[in-house]
Amino acid sequence: MTYSIAPARQTSWLIWRTATWRRVGADLAYILPGFFVSIASFTALVALFTLGLSTLVIWIGLPVLVACLATARWFASVNRSALRRWAGDIPPVHYRERQKYSIGGMFKNLADPQLWKDFIHGFLVSFPLRTATFCVTITVLAAALGGLTQWFWMRFLPEGNTSLAEIIGLDTYLGVSPVTAEYWLGLVYGAVLVLLLPFITHLLAVADAAVTRALLTNETAALRARSEELATSRAQVVSEEASTLRKIERDLHDGPQQRLIRLQMDVEAAQRQLGKNPEAARELMDGALEQSRAALTELRLLSRGIAPPLLADRGLRTAVESLAGKSPVPVAVTGSLAANVRIVESAENAAYFVVSEALANVAKHSGASQAAITVDANPTELLIEVTDDGCGGAHAGKGHGLAGLVDRLAGVDGSLEIISPAGGPTTLRTTIPLRG
Known part of the structure; x- marks a missing residue:
């Protein structure tokens, strides 16, 4: 199965299309909450990691570090859930089996490479990346909204304010007043940012998703573990099948086969007695009939596994x-x-x-x-x-x-x-x- 970093490719980025705004909404719903998750994960992991590392010499730090990686794993699951809602299917993730909380078991738990990838994502990567992503997104949204509504809120600014249009000489170039030039400038850059908004938000979301996918999934390890699990289960099934066949062979030999041999002997004896002692032949045939019924019952029981x-x-x-x-x-x-x-x-x-x-x-x-x-x-x-x-x-x-x-x-x-x-x-x- 193949996985893509982003959802299905947009067929059109025209801003007046409903699908474009749905895509923008999905990107914003992925980017903006992720920033607050990164703050929480960074704060928790910094506290736990520094506490665990500083107290490791007196062994208290060992369970603290285990708790730190368990916390990183929890935040990683939150991030994977967000990525799955945004992108659909994502690659699987594999963790080593958790060990008992003995000294040796905790050291084995600390040796899981995926836990450390979760920690790196929550501690070193997601916070600076998502802070930058969040700031760019909020800036673009604020600038677009501010530019398009500048004609309304500029009247509330204090008098004597020097506008950007006046600084760059746009009013002189257009031959209009500084206020009118500023209105037009706001509308232009607001409209441009609105047109670019789908591309900007999607690019930021794809960048975050690529990092999250790289650190919080490990398809190769998951497939390897699944392959080992299937190999073990199939080997067990083959062993069970071989054991069942041996049991059927043994049961056939000890049950129906012996009864059929006895049946054959009784029929042959009845044939010999048929002419000179019909009563004895009848008794032998009755016994043969009973043997055939018993053999049929045993065969039906054996056939349950076939x-x-x-x-x-x-x-x-x-x-x-x-x-x-x-x-x-x-x-x-x-x-x-x-x-x-x-x-x-x-x-x-x-x-x-x-x-x-x-x-x-x-x-x-x-x-x-x-x-x-x-x-x-x-x-x-x-x-x-x-x-x-x-x-x-x-x-x-x-x-x-x-x-x-x-x-x-x-x-x-x-x-x-x-x-x-x-x-x-x-x-x-x-x-x-x-x-x-």
Whole structure:
């Protein structure tokens, strides 16, 4: 994704256009409050930094310096919010994970380079830059307004005042009185400044935004951290998948495979007994039938971890409706995702297993009398919500089925939110991005 320092480029800077004045208003709303934020940040950071540095020798300064950088981070978040309102999307920012407030932990917190960039911005850069920006902006606004209204307020000046037009000889050049020449001069430079106002305010805002973006965002570090997080989550998913496959292989060998072997032996024995001892053959066939039923039950249990052909053939909505139809608890399926509408395969698989595990929990543990599934999709994300009117208390603790869903969703950058107070109801809300 690309980010620009400024908002969408102006198609026209004509002063009589409404869009031009909206742009001027947005620039002023970014420039003027920023000056007061810079005063507050400069004052707070100067006090904390000097106090921390002067008392560092007796160790009191260490937590003070940590507090100084935490304050700088807070002011940086305020500045980033202002930049985001003005420019729209801005690059991400990454901070190292906060450590415990032990001696070693505080030293590690002080080693975060982004915190020091926040400090430099709030302590050394923003205050002088925004002071100059504020002064230029106020001067231009005052001069433009003063020039355009000079014909009104000049009459209140004391007599004998020497005007600028008279000093430069404009009255002599135009052959008019000094007062008239001053009126015309004010109107001219006021009109010129009004025409230049959009360019001046936008240039000052862009300069401030460029400095803020350079110091208060670190897209490379953020992307690197995100890449490491995704690599870790994907490695965990691969490990979980491998573990699941080994478990399925073991369960197939110890369960259905042994039962099918026993079934084959019983059928062969029944064939041998069929002619000479029909009663014994019937007993063997009854046993074989029982073995086949047990094998089918075990295969169904094992297949819970494998995506069904229905999902691959007809899509998520149809597969979810199939799960709802098989649930012992009545389930209503709603949402904007229509049948036979296909989305990213990995998202479909993850969403299917979320619904499958959620409905299994509803049936086994919730004591619910009814449940509902909402499946919504838009161009950027898939939203799944499963609710029931059961007893509540669901959580994603280790050893529970929902914990496996968290790991599975991590592989597709998805998130799982569980709202399940004691006494119910329970809501499982899943979000899976469909882009990137």
